Amino acid sequence: MVRSARAGAAALVERLGAFRRGDSGAASWQAKLEEITEFGSNPGDLRMFGFVPRKAGAGAPLVVALHGCGQTAASYDHGIGWSKLADKLGFALLLPEQKRANNFNRCFGWFCPADMERDAGEPLSIRQMIAFMVARHRLDPSRVFVTGLSAGGAMACTLLATYPDVFAGGAIVAGMPYKAAYGRIDALSAMVHGRVRPALIWSGLVRNASSHRGNWPRVSVWHGTDDRTVSPVNGAEIVKQWVGVHRLSRTPISVDRVNGHRRRAWLNRSGVEVVEEYVVDGMAHGTPVRTGGRARSVMTAPYVFDMGISCAEHAAWFWGLTKRRPGRWTKPKR
Numbered sequence: 001m002v003r004s005a006r007a008g009a010a011a012l013v014e015r016l017g018a019f020r021r022g023d024s025g026a027a028s029w030q031a032k033l034e035e036i037t038e039f040g041s042n043p044g045d046l047r048m049f050g051f052v053p054r055k056a057g058a059g060a061p062l063v064v065a066l067h068g069c070g071q072t073a074a075s076y077d078h079g080i081g082w083s084k085l086a087d088k089l090g091f092a093l094l095l096p097e098q099k100r101a102n103n104f105n106r107c108f109g110w111f112c113p114a115d116m117e118r119d120a121g122e123p124l125s126i127r128q129m130i131a132f133m134v135a136r137h138r139l140d141p142s143r144v145f146v147t148g149l150s151a152g153g154a155m156a157c158t159l160l161a162t163y164p165d166v167f168a169g170g171a172i173v174a175g176m177p178y179k180a181a182y183g184r185i186d187a188l189s190a191m192v193h194g195r196v197r198p199a200l201i202w203s204g205l206v207r208n209a210s211s212h213r214g215n216w217p218r219v220s221v222w223h224g225t226d227d228r229t230v231s232p233v234n235g236a237e238i239v240k241q242w243v244g245v246h247r248l249s250r251t252p253i254s255v256d257r258v259n260g261h262r263r264r265a266w267l268n269r270s271g272v273e274v275v276e277e278y279v280v281d282g283m284a285h286g287t288p289v290r291t292g293g294r295a296r297s298v299m300t301a302p303y304v305f306d307m308g309i310s311c312a313e314h315a316a317w318f319w320g321l322t323k324r325r326p327g328r329w330t331k332p333k334r
Contacts, residue, residue: 032083033074033095040128044109044121047097048129049073051083052137055090061143061321062133064094064126064159066152068174068286068303069107073097076149079301080287085312089321094133096126110154111187116179118162118210122155127163145319147171147312149287149303150230154180157238160217161206169218171315173287174230177241179205194233202237203244216245218274220318222311224283232279239264239277246274258327259290259309276318283307 033049052060063086067076073095077083086093098106108122109115115122134141146167148156153175160170161178180195181187219242223235243250243266252264254273266275280288282297288307291300298306313326 033077036129036132039132040125042125042128044115044123044125045099045102046122046125046129047073047099048132049095049097050133051077051086051093051095053083053087053090053092055087056092056137056139057090058138059140060137061091061145061319062094062130062139063091063316063321064096064130064144064146064156066096066108066146066148066155067098067106068148068150068152069103069105071106071149071302075302076152079304080149080289080312082312085316089316091316091321092133092137092139094129096129107151108148108155110151110158110176111181111183113182115155116158116162123159123162126155126159127166130166141166143168143319145169145171145315145321147173147315148175149173150175150285157241160219161209164206164210164212164216165214167217169220169319171220171222171311171318172238173222173311174224174227174235174285175221175238176230176234177202177205177237178209180234180237191230191234194231194237196233196237199240199244199250202241206241206245216242216274218272218318219276220315221275221277222280222288223278224280224285224288224305224307226282227285229285235277235279239275242275248275252277255332257330257332258314259307261288261307261309262332273318278309278311278314280307280309287311 033051036048065082098108144167146156146159153172156170157172157178181190221238223232248266253267254265256263262279264277265273268274283305286303286305288309288311290308290310291306300306316322317325
């Protein structure tokens with residue numbers, strides 16, 4: 001998210017460099033993404049990439065996917081396979097990209113006061129991209145979802161908080177709660193040590209970010225137990241924030257293990273799961289995927305690990321983009 005001096009983060013960055021030097025796959029992958037340069041005033045000065053498969057006709061959903069630090073839109077998509085899933089399920093894909101001129105490590109500005117409010121900075125740029133995609137491709141404005149990794153996950157949380165009227169749901173991966181930090185030094189401290197606040201404070205920050213008083217987005221939270229870049233404490237605090245926003249009990253209604261990893265879920269009064277949490281055992285800082293083999297905890301792309309479970313597939317199911325529930329589900333032994 002912000003540059004860390006910690007040895008674990010430095011090693012991960014070095015491995016990222018090795019991927020860049022040795023793998024041209026992301027470069028060729030970018031050819032399938034369309035860059036759009038005229039979509040609004042773009043106060044956050046971001047780049048916009050889109051992908052609309054043939055299956056995604058009028059009324060299709062839209063998924064907004066935000067890369068992490070050190071990544072590009074193409075490398076993030078290449079590692080996780082969002083465009084492949086879009087092809088399979090028939091939804092449109094929007095991939096905003098941070099410019100190196102804005103942040104040397106291409107981190108979204110979730111910790112910058114100018115980029116954490118509604119109708120300002122990077123959130124407004126992404127909102128303009130969404131409006132462009134919905135109008136140009138006649139997409140369903142009631143089925144817009146956002147996800148992101150690390151700084152992208154923190155920005156996804158920011159977008160859910162500032163534009164709850166735009167998003168039906170989100171998935172925050174190795175991210176941070178909304179307004180967990182103000183400035184780079186504060187962000188680094190929050191990332192490494194975790195930022196703990198009462199649920200009333202966390203949820204109040206979200207509720208005060210807009211005038212929205214309707215239904216709140218459904219939120220999926222993912223974090224690895226071995227994350228040394230963004231403390232897993234932050235994943236638990238994101239859950240606390242959104243459980244509070246939905247005014248739910250802190251006690252989950254459902255507890256399962258999915259492909260060996262713990263999942264907890266909170267239901268609203270209508271019996272709909274509106275907050276879920278995946279704790280990915282043994283995963284470092286990144287997004288979990290499932291390649292189909294037996295490999296576990298193997299880096300398959302920068303900040304992407306084969307953990308035997310696909311975050312993208314499970315998020316799509318949680319959002320209602322597919323009826324088929326992925327993975328192997330079991331009740332934990334008591």
